[in-house]
Amino acid sequence: MATEVLEEYGTRQRLLNSDRLLAGVLIAPAIIYIVALMGVPFVLSIYYSLSDVTTGGTDAPFVGLANFRALIGDPTFQQTLYNTFLLSGMTLVVVLVLGTIQAELLIRSFRGKWLVRFLILLPWTAPVSLSVIGWLWMFDSIFSPIDWSLREAGLLGHPGALLGPATNLYWLGSGGLPMASIILVNVWRILPLGTVIVLAGLNSIPREVEEQALIDGAGYFRRLFQITLPMMLPIFGIAVLFTFVFTFTDMVLVYILTRGGPANSTHVLTTLAFFTGVQGGSLGQGAAVALFMFPVLTALSAIVLMLIRRREV
Amino acid sequence: MDVRAQSRQAGWRTAAYTGIGLFTLFSALPFYVMLITAFKRESDLYDPQNNPFWFTEAPTMANLDLLFGNTKFLTWLLNSFLVGALVVIITLILVIPAAYSLARLAGRWGETLGIGIFLTYLVPPTLLFLPFAKVMAFLGLQNSLWALVVAYPTFTVPFCTWLMLGFFKAIPRDIEEQAMVDGYGRLGAFVYAVLPLAVPGILTVVVFAFTLSTSEFIYALAFVQNSVQKTVSIGVPSELVRGDVFRWGSLLAGALIASIPVSILYTLFIDQFVAGLTALAK
Numbered sequence: 001m002a003t004e005v006l007e008e009y010g011t012r013q014r015l016l017n018s019d020r021l022l023a024g025v026l027i028a029p030a031i032i033y034i035v036a037l038m039g040v041p042f043v044l045s046i047y048y049s050l051s052d053v054t055t056g057g058t059d060a061p062f063v064g065l066a067n068f069r070a071l072i073g074d075p076t077f078q079q080t081l082y083n084t085f086l087l088s089g090m091t092l093v094v095v096l097v098l099g100t101i102q103a104e105l106l107i108r109s110f111r112g113k114w115l116v117r118f119l120i121l122l123p124w125t126a127p128v129s130l131s132v133i134g135w136l137w138m139f140d141s142i143f144s145p146i147d148w149s150l151r152e153a154g155l156l157g158h159p160g161a162l163l164g165p166a167t168n169l170y171w172l173g174s175g176g177l178p179m180a181s182i183i184l185v186n187v188w189r190i191l192p193l194g195t196v197i198v199l200a201g202l203n204s205i206p207r208e209v210e211e212q213a214l215i216d217g218a219g220y221f222r223r224l225f226q227i228t229l230p231m232m233l234p235i236f237g238i239a240v241l242f243t244f245v246f247t248f249t250d251m252v253l254v255y256i257l258t259r260g261g262p263a264n265s266t267h268v269l270t271t272l273a274f275f276t277g278v279q280g281g282s283l284g285q286g287a288a289v290a291l292f293m294f295p296v297l298t299a300l301s302a303i304v305l306m307l308i309r310r311r312e313v
Numbered sequence: 314m315d316v317r318a319q320s321r322q323a324g325w326r327t328a329a330y331t332g333i334g335l336f337t338l339f340s341a342l343p344f345y346v347m348l349i350t351a352f353k354r355e356s357d358l359y360d361p362q363n364n365p366f367w368f369t370e371a372p373t374m375a376n377l378d379l380l381f382g383n384t385k386f387l388t389w390l391l392n393s394f395l396v397g398a399l400v401v402i403i404t405l406i407l408v409i410p411a412a413y414s415l416a417r418l419a420g421r422w423g424e425t426l427g428i429g430i431f432l433t434y435l436v437p438p439t440l441l442f443l444p445f446a447k448v449m450a451f452l453g454l455q456n457s458l459w460a461l462v463v464a465y466p467t468f469t470v471p472f473c474t475w476l477m478l479g480f481f482k483a484i485p486r487d488i489e490e491q492a493m494v495d496g497y498g499r500l501g502a503f504v505y506a507v508l509p510l511a512v513p514g515i516l517t518v519v520v521f522a523f524t525l526s527t528s529e530f531i532y533a534l535a536f537v538q539n540s541v542q543k544t545v546s547i548g549v550p551s552e553l554v555r556g557d558v559f560r561w562g563s564l565l566a567g568a569l570i571a572s573i574p575v576s577i578l579y580t581l582f583i584d585q586f587v588a589g590l591t592a593l594a595k
Binding site for chain 2: 018019020022023024026027029030031033034037038040041042044045047048098101102105106108110116117118119120121122123124125126127128129130131133134135137138142143145148167188191192196197199200201204234235237238241242245249250251252255256269270273274277278283286287290291293294297301305308
């Protein structure tokens with residue numbers, strides 16, 4: 001009996017040791033792949049940002065922080081930075097509010113819910129470079145279906161109309177409207193994600209808690225503010241994190257809708273990096289523009305993760 | 314329930330259905346316009362008086378004929394599928410062992426390392442594409458589909474490892490311990506006892522590696538200029554717009570046709586996607 005136990009112990013120990021080796025062997029390929037193919041470009045991008053490298057050039061003279069200094073003094077870059085935070089901030093607020101309302105609506109069951117769900121998720125599930133083309137048409141300077149609807153409703157296109165006598169609004173034309181259009185489309189795209197994250201949170205609240213509160217006579221708003229919202233805080237943290245990250249790092253929307261125009265007024269960091277680095281050929285400056293995203297991403301991820309994790313302790 | 318409460322509830326229900334209706338309209342309207350426009354005649358489309366939400370003249374197949382006959386749309390679809398399939402295979406090969414190792418073998422480091430790997434998913438392609446293009450040139454892959462096959466696992470692997478980790482953790486340890494008592498080794502127990510139970514997870518990984526690949530835009534834009542090597546997410550927006558000439562009918566038809574299959578797949582698995590994101594809060 002004793003020897004059997006001992007033998008089993010020995011086997012277990014051997015297994016444990018071989019487990020550790022196996023653990024390393026199994027995880028190594030994934031880590032090597034990621035480190036090689038993300039680490040190398042990442043280090044290269046830091047190196048580029050400190051040098052004067054161009055697409056055609058073979059040498060890359062070291063210029064220190066010159067690229068960053070030039071950017072900070074550049075009005076286009078300042079506008080770009082402002083646009084990026086305006087887009088991310090506005091999207092965040094609107095998506096959280098509308099996403100919570102939409103989740104509250106979708107949590108009940110009703111007939112045809114699968115179809116409604118499919119349609120509501122479409123802006124997020126469809127490839128963004130394709131779905132945004134639909135918005136390019138919605139915003140067309142002459143044939144815009146939105147403008148047509150406004151004209152039919154009498155709000156546009158005749159003297160004294162609420163939105164002006166011109167036949168079109170020129171959504172991507174000039175002034176503040178192009179940026180507002182970009183925010184609208186971005187909200188449209190991210191809203192489904194915000195909704196399903198909040199929905200997952202609502203579904204994870206134990207039924208008994210809510211029912212007990214109902215029995216105790218707590219009204220809707222009391223339940224909302226004292227039970228639902230506090231229990232949902234980590235989920236809202238997740239919604240904030242991903243809404244922000246997916247907006248902040250996206251390039252497609254602005255690239256397809258305005259290409260940063262008119263007159264560079266609607267660039268975000270990602271499109272400016274692309275047009276500077278690829279179209280303009282100054283890789284160094286382009287890399288510097290893109291690198292401005294990194295501290296923001298790191299800080300945000302760290303803050304959100306810390307907030308979420310601290311609750312457990 | 315008294316009459317007042319009943320009528321108040323009816324009021325709530327009307328408000329809820331109206332809300333759902335408005336949200337659905339907001340989400341679906343651009344796709345509906347794409348659908349209608351795909352079958353519109355040019356003379357119908359380019360008259361600002363005509364209703365853009367319905368047909369003023371009889372519908373036509375001309376836009377689809379042009380899309381399939383005179384553009385490389387089918388080639389791009391095929392390219393997208395090919396890249397997606399290869400990325401799925403690479404992702405599975407890297408992710409399944411890695412996630413199993415994190416879930417079972419790496420001990421208390423597993424969770425931390427798992428989060429670390431997941432966080433690399435937050436490093437966006439828009440940060441890396443400039444030097445990445447040079448790396449691809451160095452590897453001799455510029456202007457080719459293969460550049461995408463190599464690059465896409467950098468975002469599918471972190472996300473899918475995290476997803477798969479969750480699935481493996483949900484499988485009771487007893488299962489493989491029993492298999493090992495029955496004489497299987499660690500690897501045998503993994504293959505014969507654990508993998509069959511992990512099929513839903515593997516399916517989820519397949520779907521996300523595929524949909525994330527087919528939706529990707531930035532790397533495709535930066536790495537591939539040759540039009541026969543393009544994927545659909547880059548081919549449609551770049552090749553169907555020539556200078557200032559938009560072929561709106563074909564453009565919107567192509568965008569819609571390529572979107573729908575991806576959307577259906579994604580919708581079927583979106584709960585798993587969200588579970589992966591919210592697992593960070595657990």
